[in-house]
Amino acid sequence: MSSVPPGPSVPKLELLPAVDVRDGQAVRLVHGESGTETSYGSPLEAALAWQRSGAEWLHLVDLDAAFGTGDNRALIAEVTDAMDIKVELSGGIRDDASLAAALATGCTRVNLGTAALESPEWVAKIIAEHGDRIAVGLDVRGTTLRGRGWTRDGGDLYETLARLDSEGCARYVVTDIAKDGTLQGPNLELLKNVCAVTDKPVVASGGVSSLDDLRAIATLVPEGVEGAIVGKALYAKAFTLEEALAAVSG
Numbered sequence: 001m002s003s004v005p006p007g008p009s010v011p012k013l014e015l016l017p018a019v020d021v022r023d024g025q026a027v028r029l030v031h032g033e034s035g036t037e038t039s040y041g042s043p044l045e046a047a048l049a050w051q052r053s054g055a056e057w058l059h060l061v062d063l064d065a066a067f068g069t070g071d072n073r074a075l076i077a078e079v080t081d082a083m084d085i086k087v088e089l090s091g092g093i094r095d096d097a098s099l100a101a102a103l104a105t106g107c108t109r110v111n112l113g114t115a116a117l118e119s120p121e122w123v124a125k126i127i128a129e130h131g132d133r134i135a136v137g138l139d140v141r142g143t144t145l146r147g148r149g150w151t152r153d154g155g156d157l158y159e160t161l162a163r164l165d166s167e168g169c170a171r172y173v174v175t176d177i178a179k180d181g182t183l184q185g186p187n188l189e190l191l192k193n194v195c196a197v198t199d200k201p202v203v204a205s206g207g208v209s210s211l212d213d214l215r216a217i218a219t220l221v222p223e224g225v226e227g228a229i230v231g232k233a234l235y236a237k238a239f240t241l242e243e244a245l246a247a248v249s250g
């Protein structure tokens, strides 16, 4: 009787299936641009489906809050409450009120973007207060950070990273906007470059299109990549979440 040899093993990579919410619907954008939405129905149904498939994390984004076109706060709280898994919340968390609402959902951590660029003193304060519950999203075009729903330039990636590191930021979520929602593969070079200048864990985001992309990201675990967010590829059924989890289970 023949047996199938195991494939090449890669280090375990955390996977964070994404639910991005716009106007009450689960959507995916291209390059994070407002107006490029493809709708995938109920955010709660999408999140429950990822949980049923074995996800340990959910990456949940309030796009309206990120763009400043309103918010989906009640729905985000409902989805988070329905999860038995860890939840990372992103989108429009920029002041005490939005932070308090996000943390009150019981999410595991929040992901700050614009605030890290525009309100450095406040961000230093909340990093000191909340430690590991605060991650910072470093969303870049080239090496220029983008804030306000990725619509405005917000400074240099490496200068900002050095500042946040010195303030004790626990984790970074790194997105190459040019890749986001495009199924063109992750920017591995960017991930390596960020890992080279920080000892803090990095979560990769944007562009994952295949199981091989996930395996390629997993090869960067020894350099500091901890996880990968997967959005469009799951909605487009490029692979199943079960397959993805098996591919990078270590």
Ligand SMILES: O=C(O)c1ccccc1NCC(=O)[C@H](O)[C@H](O)COP(=O)(O)O
Residues within 6 Å of the ligand: 018, 019, 020, 028, 029, 032, 033, 059, 061, 063, 066, 090, 091, 092, 113, 137, 149, 150, 175, 179, 180, 181, 182, 183, 205, 206, 207, 208, 229, 230, 231, 232, 233
């Ligand atoms: O996270 C944000 O705050 C945000 C703001 C504005 C536009 C997009 C934003 N997030 C997008 C995501 O986090 C995606 O879910 C993630 O990058 C997945 O990308 P992909 O796998 O390429 O669909």
